[in-house]
Amino acid sequence: MSGNEIVTDVVVIGAGPCGLFAAFELGLLDLKCHFIDILDRPGGQCAELYPEKPIYDIPGFPVVTGQQLTDNLMAQIAPFSPEFHFNRMVTTIEKQADGSFRLATDAEEVFLTKVVVIAAGGGSFQPKRPPVDGIEAYENKSVFYSVRKMDDFRDQDVVIVGGGDSALDWTLNLEPITRSLTLVHRRDAFKAAPASVNKMRELVVDGKINFQLGQIGRLEGEDGQLNHVHLATDAGDLAIPATRLLPFFGLTMKLGPVADWGLELNDNTIVVDTEKFETSVPGIFAIGDINWYPGKLKLILSGFHEAALMAQAAKKIVSPDERVVFQYTTSSTKLQKKLGVAG
């Protein structure tokens, strides 16, 4: 167990813009941060939803894209060397007898931390479930939203649905090992990389896979084992023999385990005060889109402000006996040294 146990001052759940900036404010106060995020990279919604979209309301930046903002924040917090744990989700938070917290992730790690900052935006990104009746009964048995083990698809009749890179990549990767493979998409146009689309079309011409226009209509099978996917097509219902279904409709946000942590909630957001942005559990803070207080605006700039005030309160928890002097980065050589810019 000890190999997977990480001891730190602060765990920040969510590496979106507000979480990232929290590492800056916490770093100025000498607090060490570990990030946990379900995505495979920093940026949160900025990276997943709109990396290329311009944002116009970040103070000081007339226009900046989600990716540029993320890159800038990463550069800004680099002097504090925060550590990132991607592709995992916090499953439980337990308060210890000494007031610290024990966090567990679905990657079997344990974090022991004095402060928890929830900066999880709209929750964790999870696969979108297609609007098909009864699909839940098949999930993780014959319907999968990702490929964990290729062998699960060996010698199976596989139906892949979608027109993006995930759908196309897995079509190409799984084709050699499946018994049959059908790619289903609602139109004959793809958002995926053109090279992948071309390869897919070659496989169709060679008779190695099928491409079918349509959408999932209904599923047929029993006890979670699929035997046919019925497609809704322009020509009506089309049944395709299928023992595995892989729908790829992208990700959507869901509050997830946060709902089970015993925090006071208000319509899927976490209630905080506006002095410290602390939740109903002392030592657990919430900043950014995931929190709620009277007058709350879901703006990145609000999250930055919340991060700064939260950090002051977090410092008092981690170092209760230390006298903290409020300083500016423009004039404090102490802060400048931390940032690595002191002359």
Next chain:
Amino acid sequence: MKIIVTDQEGTEHELEGLEGWRVMEVIRDWGLNIKAECGGGLSCATCHVYVDKDWLDVVGAPSDEEEDMLDSVGDVRSNSRLSCQILMSDALDGLRLTLARSAAKDDAVA
């Protein structure tokens, strides 16, 4: 000006809209079951609606970018639109539409 929205349960709602608002914003502000998670950025498809056939010509066709986003829902029809891409105006007073199942707030796995 008003829009008439049928929700996923089949209940009809008459909603007051304001000139220049996105239809998505009207639906969301009235508290109907619409996720609209990217907030109007044409970066998700969780404000997916079906436009009443009589209104299709007035509302117009989706842009290429909107068509691309519609690839991320599994219940596209010929009258599918993302409601964040429809702006309220006098011409749309009385617009009728239906919320798609894929716009509902609980469409994530696990």
